[in-house]
Amino acid sequence: MQKLVSLDGVEKIYPNGTRALGSVALSVGQGEFLSLLGPSGCGKSTLLRILAGLVPPSAGAVSWIGGAPKAGEIGFVFQEPTLLPWANVFDNVRLPLRLAGAPPHEARSRIEEAIELVGLGGFAGAYPRELSGGMRMRVSIARALVTHPRILLLDEPFAALDEITRFKLNDDLLALWESQHWTVVFVTHSVFESVFLSSRVVVMSPRPGSIAAERAVDLPHPRIAGLRTDPAYADRCRQVSDLLAGAMAA
Amino acid sequence: MAGQSNGNGERVFRIAAPAVVGAIVLALWEALIRHYEVPVYILPGPVAIGETFWQDGGSLFASLLVTLRTALVALAAAAIIGALLAILLAEWRWLELSVFPYAVALQVTPIVAIAPLIIILVNDTFLSLLICAWIVSFFPVLSNTTFGLKSVDPNLDDLFRLYGATRLQRLAYLRLPTALPHYLGGLRISGGLALIGAVVAEFVASTGGSETGIAWRIQEAGYRLQIPRMFAALLLLAAAGIVLFLVLTWISNRLLRHWHESALPKER
Numbered sequence: 001m002q003k004l005v006s007l008d009g010v011e012k013i014y015p016n017g018t019r020a021l022g023s024v025a026l027s028v029g030q031g032e033f034l035s036l037l038g039p040s041g042c043g044k045s046t047l048l049r050i051l052a053g054l055v056p057p058s059a060g061a062v063s064w065i066g067g068a069p070k071a072g073e074i075g076f077v078f079q080e081p082t083l084l085p086w087a088n089v090f091d092n093v094r095l096p097l098r099l100a101g102a103p104p105h106e107a108r109s110r111i112e113e114a115i116e117l118v119g120l121g122g123f124a125g126a127y128p129r130e131l132s133g134g135m136r137m138r139v140s141i142a143r144a145l146v147t148h149p150r151i152l153l154l155d156e157p158f159a160a161l162d163e164i165t166r167f168k169l170n171d172d173l174l175a176l177w178e179s180q181h182w183t184v185v186f187v188t189h190s191v192f193e194s195v196f197l198s199s200r201v202v203v204m205s206p207r208p209g210s211i212a213a214e215r216a217v218d219l220p221h222p223r224i225a226g227l228r229t230d231p232a233y234a235d236r237c238r239q240v241s242d243l244l245a246g247a248m249a250a
Numbered sequence: 251m252a253g254q255s256n257g258n259g260e261r262v263f264r265i266a267a268p269a270v271v272g273a274i275v276l277a278l279w280e281a282l283i284r285h286y287e288v289p290v291y292i293l294p295g296p297v298a299i300g301e302t303f304w305q306d307g308g309s310l311f312a313s314l315l316v317t318l319r320t321a322l323v324a325l326a327a328a329a330i331i332g333a334l335l336a337i338l339l340a341e342w343r344w345l346e347l348s349v350f351p352y353a354v355a356l357q358v359t360p361i362v363a364i365a366p367l368i369i370i371l372v373n374d375t376f377l378s379l380l381i382c383a384w385i386v387s388f389f390p391v392l393s394n395t396t397f398g399l400k401s402v403d404p405n406l407d408d409l410f411r412l413y414g415a416t417r418l419q420r421l422a423y424l425r426l427p428t429a430l431p432h433y434l435g436g437l438r439i440s441g442g443l444a445l446i447g448a449v450v451a452e453f454v455a456s457t458g459g460s461e462t463g464i465a466w467r468i469q470e471a472g473y474r475l476q477i478p479r480m481f482a483a484l485l486l487l488a489a490a491g492i493v494l495f496l497v498l499t500w501i502s503n504r505l506l507r508h509w510h511e512s513a514l515p516k517e518r
Contacts, residue, residue: 054408071414082405085509086427098423099413127508147413 001029003065004151004183005051010060011208012046020046022210023060026202028151033177033184035194035201037244043209044187045079048155051185052076072100075144075152079159081136083128083143089115090124093142100147114142119172134165141173151183158193170196171225178222191244195236196223203240205247212247215240294478299485302478307486310467310479314486317463320376320448321494324383328440331384332391333433339392340399340425341417350396357389361447365454375455379463382451387444390436398432399425431510434502441494449487 006027012020020043036044049055083092097107118138158166194201205212227233276296283295339346365382372378410420452465471479506513
């Protein structure tokens with residue numbers, strides 16, 4: 001698999017002295033669905049923000065194959081939907097294109113496509129407060145997709161949702177990934193979610209975070225909702241769970 | 251929208267309840283005045299006030315319009331200058347640190363104390379009244395808007411950074427909309443203050459003649475012991491203040507109706 005980005009000896013110490021990340025070496029392959037799995041406060045969000053260029057690393061380097069990403073080449077989905085409350089769905093999804101100064105007639109079809117892709121067709125005129133938590137998250141994902149980014153970074157996007165909604169969004173996200181061949185880095189603290197979605201799970205140790213273990217998930221695609229009760233899935237979950245327990249104990 | 255069926259009942263209550271309370275108070279007032287035979291030059295009853303209102307409400311109303319014009323122009327100036335200044339202060343922190351203390355100083359010094367000075371310094375009467383009304387009304391706009399401009403969701407801030415937003419884009423698409431509810435809240439306070447500022451300045455300036463504000467009418471009536479006329483003028487002034495507040499509230503709800511908690515219908 002062709003590499004897209006690699007982190008080399010990346011560390012992060014915040015100005016207040018908190019050591020969030022030890023030395024992290026990690027590379028993300030083109031078209032990979034990578035999960036960063038770890039306990040709360042292990043620095044996995046920090047790692048994602050360093051990848052996005054939102055937080056500068058204290059040491060080490062992030063190298064992109066094919067040059068550093070320009071504005072719009074990274075899609076980021078926050079833990080909260082992080083929408084503009086005064087703007088409707090269409091305008092929220094439009095935001096990245098608007099900031100890039102894209103001409104409106106060209107933007108329109110891309111916005112509608114992104115809204116359609118996340119299953120919100122017909123809701124373009126709705127305001128965030130009129131939507132459920134899951135739908136707001138879909139808007140947030142559509143906004144990240146609208147620029148056709150090289151990589152999609154998701155920071156525990158479904159952690160605040162109920163299980164039924166979360167499963168549905170997992171299924172939909174996975175189906176989209178299977179059809180669109182994106183590169184995704186997905187931060188989560190759920191073993192089940194990481195195994196279900198990923199082609200590779202990277203397990204992180206508690207603070208200061210570092211990579212404790214990793215495991216390729218060899219379950220075949222397309223993965224469907226029924227996989228959740230499959231013994232093979234349960235087996236992979238147990239393996240990853242053991243790795244996580246090992247990382248916590250170390 | 252849910253709650254609308256309830257809304258009608260509440261709307262009736264909103265008008266009926268204060269109206270009933272008002273009617274009871276007025277009736278009691280009139281009854282006590284008559285029972286104790288209080289002379290009209292000490293405390294007039296509602297009926298006497300109503301008669302005065304009927305007879306020369308017109309001249310009082312003309313004076314009210316003069317005062318209202320001062321207040322509204324001052325409010326408009328506060329709305330524009332307050333917002334522009336807030337944007338400057340929020341964009342450049344060094345400017346905020348160097349200017350804000352003086353804005354506070356201007357706000358905490360009582361307008362009654364500054365007004366005579368302004369009236370001496372500024373030759374034009376209308377302009378001097380305007381400045382007084384503006385001084386008291388601009389601070390809530392400035393203070394609230396500055397606060398609002400700084401209340402940006404940090405994640406949205408990151409999002410704008412991620413997409414390489416320029417400073418102007420960040421201001422236009424993020425900071426200004428975030429500040430809008432705070433700005434409108436400030437404006438609602440400023441509306442009442444502008445009216446108070448205009449009246450106080452008129453009292454200090456004691457301007458008679460053709461361009462006579464409502465404050466002078468109150469003073470004049472006081473000198474002549476026309477107490478019912480004083481009450482009638484006060485009544486007009488209060489009504490104007492309430493109308494101003496309602497108009498500003500309506501504008502605020504109109505602008506925020508899609509998204510801000512303050513303008514959303516209660517859903518129970």
